[in-house]
Amino acid sequence: VRNGLDDLLNELVKGRDLVARNADYANFRDYAFDMLGRVDYTAEDCYNFHESIAQEIVPLVKGFHSERKTKMQLEVLKPYDLAVDPEGNEALAPFKTAGELLEKSVEVFKRVDPYFGDCLSTMNTMGHLDLASKPGKAPGGYNYPLYEIGVPFIFMNAVGTQRDMVTMMHEGGHAVHSFLTRDLPITSFKSCPSEVAELASMAMELLSMDHWDVFYSNPEDLKRAKKDHLQDLLSVLPWIATVDEFQHWLYLNPEHPVEARTAKWISLGEKYSSGMVDWSDYPEAQATSWQKQLHIYEVPFYYIEYGMAQLGAIAVYRNYRQNPEKAIQQYKDALSLGYTKSIGEIYKTAGIAFDFSQSYVRELADFIRAELKALD
Secondary structure, three states: OHHHHHHHHHHHHHHHHHHHHHOOOOOHHHHHHHHOOOOOOOHHHHHHHHHHHHHHHHHHHHHHHHHHHHHOOOOOEOHHHHHOOOOOOOOOOOOOOHHHHHHHHHHHHHHHOHHHHHHHHHHHHOOOEEEEOOOOOOOOOEEEOOOOOOOOEEEEEEOOOHHHHHHHHHHHHHHHHHHHHOOOOOHHHHOOOHHHHHHHHHHHHHHOHHHHHHOOOOHHHHHHHHHHHHHHHHHHHHHHHHHHHHHHHHHHOOOOOHHHHHHHHHHHHHHHOOOOEOOOOOHHHHHOHHHHOHHHHHOOOOOHHHHHHHHHHHHHHHHHHHOHHHHHHHHHHHHHOOOOOOHHHHHHHOOOOOOOOHHHHHHHHHHHHHHHHHHO
8 A cells, every 4th residue: 555655645745735835834844833832842943852862862772772682692683573572581461450450550659649549549439441451442542531520531452461551550640630630720721732741641651660560579570671661762762753854854845756755764764773673675664664653644743742751751750760759749740730831831840851952862861771771
């Protein structure tokens, strides 16, 4: 379906460019920024994000891939070699049933902050948790805010994996956010942009990590779970930067032919890749890998928010490492603001910066590097 997807994007780029020009914008990128309500940062900030990730995070990912190559005793890494445990271990299994997932998640949240545990317990009492996978159930997982009563609903498809456990921590962060904003007087105040909403959820993943022993009694499994999570959250940042920079190029060059688009994607792949993975057997798959990212088709320019929030979550976790009680209070204070303040002010309340400079990203990268070293 490669050609069909290329044709579809051709139509979308052409149509979106026309919409923007009819609205007196120079290009669809500028139109999209206004459409998305991006009043707290500019396209230049996005470019700073791209470069900071390329300079500070990509070298870390290269190190992960080098370590993997050594452990797997391979001369070259193929794309599929990134999808297995490098030491051949069985998949992590933090729980067996949805009931066990809930019970242990409540315990973890209580240890982080008693209020967080109470939030999950309240949702359980009210029947606002649908966690187990079952035949005929829709896929996915999310926290759905119910603004009128202020008690959200979590939907997911848990089957006992590490990813399921992290998803519960993530959606639980969204749920806590819903509870903390429930008394704001205007519903719109409770609906936050993704740069803030995902800060709540991604930070909770990290804040909960010190208590994952609730799920893993085996110290080696616990260490492995933490290391895998830290490596995963860093490894996705170059992909986010690639997708975002690609979209800037698409809409600043709306007349581009498919061949130029493919060449641009390949060049970006070289910029943001570790250089350790050999795609030579799969050149077409590499050239069209952008086609798997539905955001490019359905919600243009909506994606970098997750990278911004991930950096913020790392900063929250760094604060937690230095002063747990203060960091948790700042986290709660920030989430309680809902969208009554700017993104920058909310981040400042959390004790962190809404900053994509190379120096700041380097600080965060160095922190995670130290955390990983402590797990070796």
